[in-house]
Amino acid sequence: MHRTGELYGHFETLEQQKESAALGMWIFLVTEVLFFGGLFLTYTINRHAYPTAFGAGSNTLDLALGGFNTVVLIMSSLTMAMAVWSAEVGKKQLVSIFLIATLVLGTVFLGVKVIEYKQKFDHHLIPGSGFDIRYHAEHPTATDNPGKIAEEREELEKAFAKDPDLNAHAQLYFSLYFGMTGLHALHMIVGAGLLVWLIKGSFAGRYTPQYNTPVEIVGLYWHFVDIVWIYLFPLLYLIDRHH
């Protein structure tokens, strides 16, 4: 294809090229909105059908870790936006610094997610034949606070009184928890790969005030993944905290 510098032959100017790329990215993001929208819809219907099981499942999540991850992810959106700004004003070194900061924050998020998944695995909260929502309350480890375990047991007893099939219905919650956070994490991993590619380009000084389309486009993707988490956090972690 005919190309002058960073300008492809079928565009008049770099600006038109950038606007077209952003429009294309947004159209992709529309499909992503509907993709995640289907999952949120499934979540809504099941939560409405089994409110007790969803509340009990939600209360097993670690709010400190989830809250920490929310802060980390929003911070990574800020550093991503700052990387775009740095490119637009021609501060080439700052572009690399902010992109690396974004990648580090994204990796921290995924690391915390691994800790959370491991905890759910240890507590027998993976949907399947070994699933047992009472497991942790009945097999506390030495590090667990006995008062909290007693409270947890009491809450579960109340929940089972309301919904005798709690163990089955809570699996629906955890299937959605792992499905939604898993797909979100997959998007983060793809985003991390894109960031590595951007960082490589930024070391070569590729992004300038005239041409910074890749930073802008990956930024759109990264912020979208942030938005998905903005909804996932209250819907998964904060269903039934006011008891």
Next chain:
Amino acid sequence: MSEHIVSPKIYLAIFLTLMAGTAITVWAAYQNFGAFNIVIALGIATFKATLVVLYFMHARYSPKRTQLVIVCSVFWLAIMLALTLTDYQTREQSVSRFAPPAINRAA
């Protein structure tokens, strides 16, 4: 259309608002507002998402055709959510019909 550069000051202000929104979300979740807990949670989340779209994703400074695509995505999503949920709401038995079998109850 000339390119608009969003200043770091605006980015920082948005970031701080998003942080405050997160704090309010967690606080509100511990209060008992009855049926309004979910409304408040989703309201704050939508406010936060709108800020991200408008400023971090530069929608506010984008050409009209890009803005149209964004509005359309929200519109399609609303159709999918609204029509499916009205269907579920108006068929009383349908949800329990899809309930999973009571597996693993003894555990």
